[in-house]
Amino acid sequence: MNVAALKKLLEGVRDKKTGIDEALHELKALPFEDLEFATLDTHRALRQGFPEVIFGQGKTFPQIKAITRSMLTRKENVLITRCDPEKGKALKKAFPRASYNATARTIFIKSHEIIEAGRGTVLVVCAGTSDVPVAEEAAITAECMGNRVERLYDVGVAGLHRILHRKKDLWAANVLVVVAGMEGALPSVVAGLVSRPVIAVPTSVGYGANLGGITTLLAMLNSCAAGVSVVNIDNGFGAGVAASLINRE
């Protein structure tokens, strides 16, 4: 029930076309419908230049295709994450406008121009070449959400000069997403060099006592540099969304 319908109901009561009991009955369902509006407000906010996003992992090709189709009818941009090459190929065939990013394993289907919405630049930093897929997922997510994105890859802490060499790029960013595996030291080092928010993304890169990224995750949560917050292992998408929310005007 929207406000117009609510107004109409009240007018019916005023005009005695609608009985008190009948109106009470109608109003019983109100909270949740109204809440739904509230949520739609949220959604509208989210949709300002933001694409709809489908988490592709664990979904079959027909499932993804059906959801995509339904989204495109609403003229929305569609971003599909965790999309393996096989599904990527099939989706490109089904939606010729789709562009597949093999590194990030994402599909993007543009229905309209992306509206630039960020205050500044989102800088995605990563430690090693094996962290690039997760970094790219973050970068593409942020781009699709209307942000200017810069990339600074392969600057792990075992060769400090690499990151120090690029300190201007670090200082130029409004939000930083820092992706690393192994001992996960990079976010601490980066956060010590900048005064902007740092989102740390642990990756499952490593072996043995890396425990599939758990070690990296725990290390990042224990960062000695205050102001670092952390998302789930390999969750480039989540970091991209968090960075976009921070960067929004």
Next chain:
Amino acid sequence: MNVAALKKLLEGVRDKKTGIDEALHELKALPFEDLEFATLDTHRALRQGFPEVIFGQGKTFPQIKAITRSMLTRKENVLITRCDPEKGKALKKAFPRASYNATARTIFIKSHEIIEAGRGTVLVVCAGTSDVPVAEEAAITAECMGNRVERLYDVGVAGLHRILHRKKDLWAANVLVVVAGMEGALPSVVAGLVSRPVIAVPTSVGYGANLGGITTLLAMLNSCAAGVSVVNIDNGFGAGVAASLINRE
């Protein structure tokens, strides 16, 4: 070595007052001194209205007193976190201007007015009364860093109406810090209701399979609501800093 000194050195070379070898020797130490300047830039940025912060846990009273004294000579505001009542009392005696917050276990010593620096409001939300100390640490940290802070406490998910009743407060915030123990569901629920960044803080409140907050931490990292990022268990201070960095103009 600052730029003026560097210029002077080069002028000495040009004017042949300084030999090449002597200059080379001077320049050998340059990278690190220069870097130090870079870092000072960072520090200057951080200091714009930001207090110096001392992590009180594990430090003795004399240690804290000495560091505080040295900081106050630089006319900085000083924030001491993880400060138990006994130390709090002793520090209040040593620094009569100090104000002790028993809930947050923080001491604040104001040397100058806090400069308001935030774009909007930082809203600190917490699930239960046992989470309040951590929430207050976050709130006071953000306040000391120049942010307007609102509080919304005791709104856990087992009684949804409590949080829904305050949806306008949620929508009014620029950044949200959401503090919860036990199953850690509150950040997911809050993030589903707003379109601003949410920093989740797990607390060690709970028992048995709560594992000292590890369960809550892991649950928050698995939030079904994108855009949530997480700090360490009971780390109200870290969340306050992260929120401040996000909220800065």
Next chain:
Amino acid sequence: MNVAALKKLLEGVRDKKTGIDEALHELKALPFEDLEFATLDTHRALRQGFPEVIFGQGKTFPQIKAITRSMLTRKENVLITRCDPEKGKALKKAFPRASYNATARTIFIKSHEIIEAGRGTVLVVCAGTSDVPVAEEAAITAECMGNRVERLYDVGVAGLHRILHRKKDLWAANVLVVVAGMEGALPSVVAGLVSRPVIAVPTSVGYGANLGGITTLLAMLNSCAAGVSVVNIDNGFGAGVAASLINRE
């Protein structure tokens, strides 16, 4: 030895057709046979409308076929869980009456009508589409055990309006099975809205720090809503049985 046989033995003693020693010898084995009766009593209770159940995982097709055949000779309904498509196909061929549910990965072979045995409705709720297979296993198990089952799927806490919109369905249920992966917040939210027993089922849906469902399991055990009890990860069958036992008259 059943009660009839025992009675006959005693009559033999009374009628002096059976000597004391012979009777003592017969009775020596009694405890365990009698216990078996005890257990059979239990079984009879369980069988009131309850099918026999085979846990298909880790059993070969010939093993399942043999057990099924032996069960059908006792004219029982047979439910096979954790049955992958290949085995499902083979079993359908072997037992033409069998119906395979591809989502729940269950086979049901009806020997007689299911006797309705529940006091009210079992409501199976799930958070996301990936949780549906586990939810369906619970639902089908409860149905086969003689319960009226309602389903309420894809109502995760990141969009609260979805669950609030269906509060009447929640209130109408006698027992609720709530299935969720990731941060496992749904059972807490549901239990806060109803006054009936809630069985929580964690699923292994998620990634990274989800730890194959362990995070979800631990979070549910730490639910801030009293009255929630939990079964093993992905254990839809166990939840269906627990709900059936609760719902029985």
Next chain:
Amino acid sequence: MNVAALKKLLEGVRDKKTGIDEALHELKALPFEDLEFATLDTHRALRQGFPEVIFGQGKTFPQIKAITRSMLTRKENVLITRCDPEKGKALKKAFPRASYNATARTIFIKSHEIIEAGRGTVLVVCAGTSDVPVAEEAAITAECMGNRVERLYDVGVAGLHRILHRKKDLWAANVLVVVAGMEGALPSVVAGLVSRPVIAVPTSVGYGANLGGITTLLAMLNSCAAGVSVVNIDNGFGAGVAASLINRE
């Protein structure tokens, strides 16, 4: 806003004492207040013979006293759990009607007679004498919630005859709460002997590889007997509530 107030508002509209816009403004806050009613419905249901419950652990004596006082003004029965002897003594002094159970560490303050609400008996079973405090917490919770409660203590599986000897008590129960530490085998054995719901409660009794009850918890979740559901370690209160919800008419 309750239904009476809502009706009054509508009557104001009908009688033109209240303008449409004014009414709309009033109704804007409705969803959440109305939801509150929904929740109050739940609460009312919960309150049918149910006491208010205060989780005493981590709360100071003044805090508990204040909450208790406020509750007693509403003429409710009050149950305080996790209340150590010192607090128990202080509370008994403050509320002379209070009765303290030293084993269960609970305080009960009766404002009115408990209304019997259960369909049958709640049987609380425990394995060893060290599990008794948790078992008693469950038993007292269920009693305060209007259930007839029976106790069957010290019947661990290392001496099977103890539990087998009492099979009639097991069979007579409508719901069973089974409390055990160490290897946690008792719920499996009990669930194999009955056809009613079993709530398993792991305790932190044990040492070494017991891991503070985690081992027992995990073992119970892996019970080979279907229909067992589990609550958190040492959570006698939660088991008492779950059993009460199941036992309610």
Next chain:
Amino acid sequence: MNVAALKKLLEGVRDKKTGIDEALHELKALPFEDLEFATLDTHRALRQGFPEVIFGQGKTFPQIKAITRSMLTRKENVLITRCDPEKGKALKKAFPRASYNATARTIFIKSHEIIEAGRGTVLVVCAGTSDVPVAEEAAITAECMGNRVERLYDVGVAGLHRILHRKKDLWAANVLVVVAGMEGALPSVVAGLVSRPVIAVPTSVGYGANLGGITTLLAMLNSCAAGVSVVNIDNGFGAGVAASLINRE
């Protein structure tokens, strides 16, 4: 119901003094009483020279005193384990015959001479001086159960010559209990030198990544020497019992 009573019942039936229904009713309880006899058989076996044992940890002094008193009336030897010095002192006062072993934290009260029951010697080996309390608990348990016990202490693997020097003692034993903390290597080394059963006991001696003995426990379970079996952390008593069962004739 023992065999004599059963015979009497059958004679009653034969002589028509007892009706069939009455007899059936009597026999209903039979399984468990009979089982109780079975269990008593077990107990009798266990009691051949074996003391009654009380696990003192978590029990109050009055509780232990009461249980002890009741046991002594049956003229049994009593062994109390995990008995701290304070309780030890109090028990010695209450039972003047009691002897307290401060290292093993055990109390032994002799009602009759211990009957030697072992086939050979139980050798208790330990790695470091910190492991001695657990080793002594094992040794005293085995002694109280009628075994000849030898001790071989402080022979850790970092100084191999110590254990090699005593190889004759190792070869002379019928069962070996090997107690170690830290990396838990001693059972593997000992088992490689003998051809008799080795019971490994991990202790919680160590720090950091020792995890309270879990590391040692896991290492022992992964012993490269076949034939090693393991008991819980610090469980000297359990090892003593296992060794006694193995050593019995």
Next chain:
Amino acid sequence: MNVAALKKLLEGVRDKKTGIDEALHELKALPFEDLEFATLDTHRALRQGFPEVIFGQGKTFPQIKAITRSMLTRKENVLITRCDPEKGKALKKAFPRASYNATARTIFIKSHEIIEAGRGTVLVVCAGTSDVPVAEEAAITAECMGNRVERLYDVGVAGLHRILHRKKDLWAANVLVVVAGMEGALPSVVAGLVSRPVIAVPTSVGYGANLGGITTLLAMLNSCAAGVSVVNIDNGFGAGVAASLINRE
């Protein structure tokens, strides 16, 4: 250097055929060769009816074949464990006398009759049909080591009557190996019924919170029945060896 050779050396010295220095040089290597004898003593003991054993897992077919061949030249019986069907087939082809047990995944090649060496019977008990492979590995290992072995399978605790029905078999055994997955309760129940040593073997049977057998392992280590000792997950071989060592005269 064996004793004969040592004697010969000394005789050479006595007879002045061997110089002191030459003898000293020979004796320098003695410690370790002598130790080797010590070990050979052990080995001889182990070999009394014991086969040589090859752990097949992780070894290639050519590796296993080569080791087997070298062993057979010493006329020993050979037991190969963890041998998958493919390798089994290849080995049977290479060694026609070999017999492959598909359930236990073992190969046995008899060079001579097995010498019966045990004092009594080794009883291998298992809880469910999925535990049979591990139980069979234990049984076959014990058989190959000269023990009479009885089997008691599919007697899990959820149907107590099954194990109680076979109590005579339990009482007849000299050593018991109890194999179980899931909650691992069977060893506790069995150990409560007998007065002989019980070796518990956890299996990796289960799912979710079973953690690949870790839950079962931990539960068994926390057995409330004293005298149970535990081997590694799925380690049927280790249990068979431990049982054999216990059962040896």
Next chain:
Amino acid sequence: MNVAALKKLLEGVRDKKTGIDEALHELKALPFEDLEFATLDTHRALRQGFPEVIFGQGKTFPQIKAITRSMLTRKENVLITRCDPEKGKALKKAFPRASYNATARTIFIKSHEIIEAGRGTVLVVCAGTSDVPVAEEAAITAECMGNRVERLYDVGVAGLHRILHRKKDLWAANVLVVVAGMEGALPSVVAGLVSRPVIAVPTSVGYGANLGGITTLLAMLNSCAAGVSVVNIDNGFGAGVAASLINRE
């Protein structure tokens, strides 16, 4: 900018060919370039007989080929680790000089003779045949870095005479790398026999409670022999580098 270039710049300033501002501009980038020199110093040190190393795991054949090609142009020796047979074959085809070690899964391409750089011998010891691949990775890494390497394989602690027999080899080494799986006892035993540094390498060899090498890792970190330090699970390469750094003159 290297020192020569820096000198040239200063000479330009002195000779007034370069203006102060121009020089300042050039020097702005200095810190990092200079730091790079620092790093190059390190690299130069590392390169004294040290090969360039590529971690092959997770890299595609084309990626490895490209990196290798670029390295060979600098006339460096190239070592590729974690290189499976398929990639090994392809690389051998692409670089005919390459030699593939199937056990260690390494490729070595010699551009120039390896310069011997070590003070003494690196001894690589391993416990079982399954640990050989990791041991070989360590050995080959150390050899490629200019060390004399000795090997002592299959000397696990369950047969102590094997390691004692070779004590002279142990004593002759300057650094020892000790590789073991399962209970990881070998480094403790070895470190007790020598007075040189011991690098322990846990392997993922084992099953069940071995937890993929975590048990071995934790056991080694708890070694009772001081002076043992540990690298990651299966990290033969890291141990080889650590040993080389220790052994360098």
Next chain:
Amino acid sequence: MNVAALKKLLEGVRDKKTGIDEALHELKALPFEDLEFATLDTHRALRQGFPEVIFGQGKTFPQIKAITRSMLTRKENVLITRCDPEKGKALKKAFPRASYNATARTIFIKSHEIIEAGRGTVLVVCAGTSDVPVAEEAAITAECMGNRVERLYDVGVAGLHRILHRKKDLWAANVLVVVAGMEGALPSVVAGLVSRPVIAVPTSVGYGANLGGITTLLAMLNSCAAGVSVVNIDNGFGAGVAASLINRE
């Protein structure tokens, strides 16, 4: 039996003063006595300037006093680690020559001058002031073992300029011990700047997801800089010994 005694025995045989059997009997014990010599060789090596070390934790004051006294009679230097202030005071009273280091919690009693034994400098680096006690334990251990030790404290990675500023100190060291808590990033950064062996020591400094140092430990084991090896949590002593062994000529 030493070589002289052995020679004498052989001479006795040659001279027929000692019978063959008598000699054989004497030689039976040889391996282990001889081994003891071997071990004494090791000990002699270890003792070259090395003190005897007592691990004070878990030992009572009388125990430590007794061991110390016995050591001093051999005119050895004595180092006692993990010695709390109370014991420190008591020991200083008992041994007036003793010097107590309150930060490192060590006691050193000098019997003779420490013999300088190292090739170069051991540099002990630590990240934060809370890590100093562990760093000091390492430093004092290395000093007592005859090394020149330098300290570089409070140079954590969140302020990179601090460590970079001291790169000459890093380059001057022969071995580096790097102590850190929290995310444990410092060893990776340091190892990237030097070409000498780095021993990493995780400390239990941190909170929440630090898990008592486990997170730091795991992170260090996953260091992206090759050549780092790790000791147990807070094990400054072990690191000092490892560094000393590496630094020895």
